[in-house]
Amino acid sequence: MSEAAPEENQVTILLALLERSKDLVAQAYYQGRIEKTPATAGKINALRVRRLMSPDVRDMFSLHTSLRHFLNTVLSTERLIRPGTDFGYAFDSLIEAAKLYEIAYSENRMSDCERYEFEIREAICGIADAMDAELLDLRTKVASRFAAVTTIAEKRSQNIFYQERTKKIVDTLEAFHFSDLTGLLSGSSDLTESYRSLWLDRLPIFRESLLDILGTLRRYLYEYREIEDKARLVRNFAQHLARHPDWTMTNWAEAPEIPTWLNVATGIALAAQPDVNRPETESMLVELAHLIPAAAAPRKEMREVGKLQAEEPAAPIRLTPPVTQRALKEFVAGGVNSTAKTYWQGHGELNAEVPLDVWLLCALYHLDKTLKTSQFVITPDAAECRWGNQRVRDIHLVGNQPGAGSG
């Protein structure tokens, strides 16, 4: 078993420290900062020594930016504004390292060359990884139409921010493409190969993706203006309707040229009938017929074939005229000098069912229709004469006497 190199031991020690402090690190990542207490002081100090934690306000501590960036990237944490890589600085550093490598190579300082090779390879990998992360973040934000922010103003601001950033990266890529980095790295076939496969081959795809994102962002900006205008239109129209409840639109149905929106064909109520002549529909129709519940038809005894059946005569219907109708006939038939009141008082069945005033009114209506006005006399209530209407107290049948009659 081979022993680990001292540098590798450093990584192991660092990971062991993170393992021991994982709860604190997670807490600081999600809460933004943590408080230093006697229980946590030891671990926080150890993390600070390794530059994994930085002091915040008062007794609070937060994760170091490099660790936070690392966690954001591997956990794909959504951020309102992602602190992207400074590609300009990264490319300048790479070119500087390549120049130093070329000098060391020309002076045949092989150990320095190895050190620069390592730096250059790491820088190329770093730039490629950063570009991947940048593209992923941009694509996510563009696909969600900046869902992390809610208002149109914020979305538009983010759109402009990322548009400018994307444009800058595209410009930097183009400048980098025309640099003489291939010539500077030509001393090492290994470096040339790494540079070609990790970066140069992917460059057109990166550039294309960035230009595509840039185009989408520009289109969104235009759409935001439309959305804003639509929202304003809806709000202002609603306000207009609220302020002017009597407002009605012009009768566009009478316009010589019908507006496009008004040209909507009226719906037709469609009903289909089954074609009973098609044999293929028979089984389906039978199934449907079985689903129809049987009607509760009255049972009727059928006459036996060849036999006559006598029909029973229907029972006659006898109508009994109402008491008032019978009493009126009898009262009129009673002849001259009989009075309606006396008749009512003398017939128990009548006065039990009909009050006197109702009887008098019925009698008056009947006599008015069947006799001449000279054949009966009304006795009014003297006390109520002054009101214009007369209350009938009694009616006398008098025959054909001249001058007699109702008023």
Next chain:
Amino acid sequence: MFEKVALRLLAGEFLCEVAAPDSFRWLAEEENSRDMNEYLGRIGRKLSATTNQRAYFAAWATVGTGERADIKRTFTAIKQELGPAIQFIAFCMDVEHRDVAVTAGDVLDYATLLKAIADSAHLGEQLRLIAGLRAEFVSSTDGTHRGMLDRILKQLEKWGYLLSSNAHGSISYRFTGKVDYLYEVIEFLRAHESGLSGLVEREDEPSASGSLL
């Protein structure tokens, strides 16, 4: 699918991704929409869509005297629906503090709406004003906010602007593609009605909007 789509179009429906996803996707295929247009053309109609292509409907192929009577009926219907529908959309924007007009597919959560109305006297008053716009929104026996909201939602669903769903006991509504048709109507009115020309004017940046749009 042809038969299903044809019947729904002939019945006067607006077919969108929300109300009829299968039919809408079928019509979005160029060949299918051409077939349907040809078929409708034989019975005096044509396939039409909102400007943003989010809802399809059947329109008259030509407008003659016979179609005028139907167009008058359509106009009367729009005239009655326009006010309450727009006021309700503005109300929903207020409830959700949105500066974006609702579009097809936007969800209205019934419980959230009710809670917002209960928490804000202003929203309650706004709802009451909307309820006063149509006889269908008013009830002599139920004058509660819930009752008013229920009747408004039911009517908007009947008009085809909303689609209700009741998943896991939670009631929600989704706006259909017909709202885009409504926006086209008010956009037309803004452009052609004399009193409405200033409806989209910006107070802060009038020149910028002009150059972009």
